[in-house]
Amino acid sequence: MKAIISDVHGNLAALEAVLEDIDSKDVDEIVCLGDVVGYGPEPVACLEKLSYLMDGVRCVMGNHEEAVTAGSADSFTSRAKRAIEWTKVQLFGPEGNPHPDAQARMELLSTLPTIVERDGTFYVHGSPRNHTREYITPRDVRNKSKMKAIFDQLETFCFAGHTHIAGVFTEEGFSTPADLMNIYLTGTEKAIVNVGSVGQPRDGNPKASYATFDGDTVIFRRVDYDVNRTADLIYSISELDRSLGDRIKVGR
Numbered sequence: 061m062k063a064i065i066s067d068v069h070g071n072l073a074a075l076e077a078v079l080e081d082i083d084s085k086d087v088d089e090i091v092c093l094g095d096v097v098g099y100g101p102e103p104v105a106c107l108e109k110l111s112y113l114m115d116g117v118r119c120v121m122g123n124h125e126e127a128v129t130a131g132s133a134d135s136f137t138s139r140a141k142r143a144i145e146w147t148k149v150q151l152f153g154p155e156g157n158p159h160p161d162a163q164a165r166m167e168l169l170s171t172l173p174t175i176v177e178r179d180g181t182f183y184v185h186g187s188p189r190n191h192t193r194e195y196i197t198p199r200d201v202r203n204k205s206k207m208k209a210i211f212d213q214l215e216t217f218c219f220a221g222h223t224h225i226a227g228v229f230t231e232e233g234f235s236t237p238a239d240l241m242n243i244y245l246t247g248t249e250k251a252i253v254n255v256g257s258v259g260q261p262r263d264g265n266p267k268a269s270y271a272t273f274d275g276d277t278v279i280f281r282r283v284d285y286d287v288n289r290t291a292d293l294i295y296s297i298s299e300l301d302r303s304l305g306d307r308i309k310v311g312r
């Protein structure tokens with residue numbers, strides 16, 4: 061069985077809680093859908109914890125990895141941009157004084173694949189059409205031409221992250237994990253399964269989100285963690301906007 065995690069965003073307490081939960085299940089492979097860093101207060105610790113996943117093809121690139129390595133944060137909000145600048149210093153050291161691991165970290169993050177295929181299933185951060193940056197939100201089901209164009213790019217079944225909102229998109233519409241009693245059975249229909257976010261959920265539930273997949277069945281899972289620990293760390297770093305701490309407490 062695989063565990064699929066996404067959007068850790070430098071939230072070590074959430075990541076550790078999820079990895080502990082995964083440990084208690086019959087999981088033989090973890091796939092990470094990107095955005096390990098950005099927003100959160102412990103990007104280096106999260107990267108180190110997951111670096112074994114990044115050696116090879118088990119982690120795809122998120123838009124935050126793209127931003128810290130290629131400097132492409134133009135589309136980011138100002139608080140996200142400030143967080144990216146701070147994250148870059150944590151990962152690579154201040155200008156003129158590179159961290160001893162700067163080169164290795166740059167190499168690791170800048171060479172992540174944008175899409176991975178495993179046993180006929182695809183894994184991306186954003187969407188099958190634009191792997192790192194395109195958002196597919198629940199509201200998009202009303203945008204028939206957008207959804208059609210995206211599903212036209214998809215042969216079968218795909219996992220994605222990026223919106224931080226878990227659920228299943230089919231050509232018929234969107235279902236939340238609650239609609240599905242947390243279980244989605246894959247079949248012949250095309251589907252895009254968003255596993256939600258480990259470190260910054262945005263569906264009104266602050267618990268860390270991830271999913272397991274045994275080849276047929278996706279199970280959406282939520283894990284409690286010490287949100288206040290991460291929020292307090294955010295509040296202690298002036299480059300990280302206080303609202304980044306506030307939002308993880310309410311899952312928005």
Ligand SMILES: [Fe+2]
Pocket residue numbers: 067069095122222223224
């Ligand atoms: Fe993200």
